[in-house]
Amino acid sequence: MKKAGLVLLAIGVLITIFNGVNFVTREKVVDIGSLEISADKNHSVNWSPYLGVVLIVLGGGAYLLAGKKS
Template sequence: MQTRTIGIIMTIIGVLMLLYNSFNLVTTEKVVDLGPIQINKEVNHPLEWSPIVGVVLAVVGVVLIVIGNKKSV
């Protein structure tokens, strides 16, 4: 891939990580299984990250875009 393309992708991911600091995965666990009777439980698994990670990705992405533009000129 070109440097500029990677920079654009990193910038977009960085901005999205700034906007959405976390998301929640929901899984289903089987609690009781007695033949035809089943009891399931939904379990939440929150995934969180620091906004600093999004800032770093966005800044590195912009730097790669600038480097890609200088290299092509």
């Protein structure tokens, strides 16, 4: 339980610091015989920093509760 609490705590800190992730995919636009034209498409995944705070609280609570039981 302590390890799970530490993992949640670390993920919460990262989510609070980084508010989103951007990545690029390549798509085929035209494919006619031997002619292929592709384009890069940008995607972004954003989340609320409140989610990170909630995970920090849950992870810290799980870590502290697991420490008292041992």
